[in-house]
Amino acid sequence: MSLYRDTGVVLRLHKLGEADRIVTMLSRRHGKVRAVAKGVRRTTSRFGARLEPFNHVDTQFYTGRTLDVITQVETIDAFALPIVGDYQRYTSAVAITETADRLTAEEGEPALKLYLLVVGALRALADGQRDSSLVLDAFFLRAMAFAGWEPAITECARCGEPGPHHAFNVQAGGSLCGRCRTPGSVHPAPEVLVLLAALLHGDWPVAEGSLAGARRDASGLVAAHLQWHLERQLRSLPFVERRAREAPITGALGSDAMSGDTEVTGAAQGTRGSGVTEGVPGGPGA
Amino acid sequence: MYEGVVQDLIDELGRLPGIGPKSAQRIAFHLLATDPVDIGRLQDVLGKVKEGVRFCDVCGNVSEEEQCRICRDLRRDPALICVVEEPKDVLAVERTREFRGRYHVLGGALDPLSGIGPDQLRIKDLLSRIGAEEVTEVIIATDPNTEGEATATYLVRMLRDFPGLTVTRLASGLPMGGDLEFADELTLGRALSGRRAL
Numbered sequence: 001m002s003l004y005r006d007t008g009v010v011l012r013l014h015k016l017g018e019a020d021r022i023v024t025m026l027s028r029r030h031g032k033v034r035a036v037a038k039g040v041r042r043t044t045s046r047f048g049a050r051l052e053p054f055n056h057v058d059t060q061f062y063t064g065r066t067l068d069v070i071t072q073v074e075t076i077d078a079f080a081l082p083i084v085g086d087y088q089r090y091t092s093a094v095a096i097t098e099t100a101d102r103l104t105a106e107e108g109e110p111a112l113k114l115y116l117l118v119v120g121a122l123r124a125l126a127d128g129q130r131d132s133s134l135v136l137d138a139f140f141l142r143a144m145a146f147a148g149w150e151p152a153i154t155e156c157a158r159c160g161e162p163g164p165h166h167a168f169n170v171q172a173g174g175s176l177c178g179r180c181r182t183p184g185s186v187h188p189a190p191e192v193l194v195l196l197a198a199l200l201h202g203d204w205p206v207a208e209g210s211l212a213g214a215r216r217d218a219s220g221l222v223a224a225h226l227q228w229h230l231e232r233q234l235r236s237l238p239f240v241e242r243r244a245r246e247a248p249i250t251g252a253l254g255s256d257a258m259s260g261d262t263e264v265t266g267a268a269q270g271t272r273g274s275g276v277t278e279g280v281p282g283g284p285g286a
Numbered sequence: 287m288y289e290g291v292v293q294d295l296i297d298e299l300g301r302l303p304g305i306g307p308k309s310a311q312r313i314a315f316h317l318l319a320t321d322p323v324d325i326g327r328l329q330d331v332l333g334k335v336k337e338g339v340r341f342c343d344v345c346g347n348v349s350e351e352e353q354c355r356i357c358r359d360l361r362r363d364p365a366l367i368c369v370v371e372e373p374k375d376v377l378a379v380e381r382t383r384e385f386r387g388r389y390h391v392l393g394g395a396l397d398p399l400s401g402i403g404p405d406q407l408r409i410k411d412l413l414s415r416i417g418a419e420e421v422t423e424v425i426i427a428t429d430p431n432t433e434g435e436a437t438a439t440y441l442v443r444m445l446r447d448f449p450g451l452t453v454t455r456l457a458s459g460l461p462m463g464g465d466l467e468f469a470d471e472l473t474l475g476r477a478l479s480g481r482r483a484l
């Protein structure tokens with residue numbers, strides 16, 4: 001019997017038999033691991049609630065014939081407790097773990113970058129300082145970059161012409177210049193592209209300075225881009241709460257009325273100034 | 287693989303919760319060796335279970351009539367509703383003999399991964415019940431796991447604005463007979479936040 005140890009995030013659980021569970025984890029060195037936690041559903045289990053989804057744990061496994069078996073677990077970060085205390089954060093966390101599960105088809109194939117992205121995103125949700133909708137979209141964009149599907153935001157997806165460009169086409173891979181644009185493209189307002197770039201590169205002051213309309217449109221583009229590349233739809237995505245949409249906004253120059261396929265110009269300038277501190281009134285953590 | 291109907295039986299049994307392929311095989315061969323009279327009784331019950339059992343119009347518990355026994359019982363306190371995930375949870379609370387109110391069965395927990403959101407549970411029914419009946423306290427008794435906790439969080443948000451309504455959550459704490467140092471962070475965290483004055 002060979003033992004190994006790794007840190008990982010619990011992505012999901014499946015019931016097995018009377019009292020066991022199969023735990024799917026994304027680990028630092030072994031990529032996705034599916035392992036049996038024996039007796040974990042009994043109230044007397046020594047694992048307790050350590051193996052609940054979203055928790056970041058240090059785990060010892062032994063290699064089984066079909067599935068590995070968990071022998072010891074210690075908590076590194078108990079993310080589950082703060083996350084389930086806020087329904088919006090919970091739905092975002094489920095979408096994050098489902099995406100991580102879907103992006104790692106092969107078990108045992110290292111996915112260090114994705115592991116770090118998942119831990120970072122769950123930590124941000126657990127801390128509750130950032131708007132969970134922004135955290136989710138930033139995770140989606142970076143996870144797509146991990147998978148090789150990073151949308152072209154500032155340059156043309158076809159010819160590489162530096163932008164920003166007016167047209168955006170999910171099937172084409174992102175922004176399209178005037179020469180490459182195809183029918184069916186949408187025309188996001190410039191501040192939507194600014195927000196997407198900020199989320200992809202972790203520029204939080206810019207991301208948090210964005211207005212509700214830009215956030216909603218950015219979320220729509222990110223979700224469309226992700227769904228286009230995943231073979232099956234994410235099950236959890238329709239259930240994700242995007243409460244920032246309801247946040248009262250001040251000084252939105254009509255950007256609230258736009259949708260993905262409407263050309264709106266002139267709304268951009270107000271959001272880029274460093275003096276704009278919209279915040280998210282009543283957001284998580286408040 | 288076995289032939290025809292035996293394999294069908296094993297497959298059907300294997301779809302039941304908690305039964306793996308080995309157990310399914312064991313049960314199937316047990317049934318093959320069982321007295322036909324016993325099999326007849328089992329067949330009988332299985333036949334009746336879908337047509338004879340319905341769900342209570344008020345609380346969603348399994349019932350043989352329009353309203354379940356508990357909802358029809360005038361001695362039960364109508365001001366108190368205990369919200370649970372499944373009918374089996376009603377039985378668990380009933381066994382304590384501590385609770386004299388009525389129930390509301392949600393039909394599961396919020397679980398986006400399985401496609402279960404607020405609209406898939408009997409949450410709207412709960413809200414209209416609270417609006418229409420003389421309810422003063424709702425006890426949330428969903429499971430103490432991630433989905434159950436998230437469901438409780440959601441319900442608290444929906445129930446917060448009912449004037450004069452007290453919303454409580456089942457206390458969860460440290461298992462009796464154990465050492466504090468072995469408690470996991472989630473359990474200990476919940477026990478701390480739910481501590482009480484003595």
Ligand SMILES: [Zn+2]
Binds near residue numbers: 157158159161178
């Ligand atoms: Zn181009």
Ligand SMILES: [Zn+2]
Binds near residue numbers: 344356
């Ligand atoms: Zn009833």
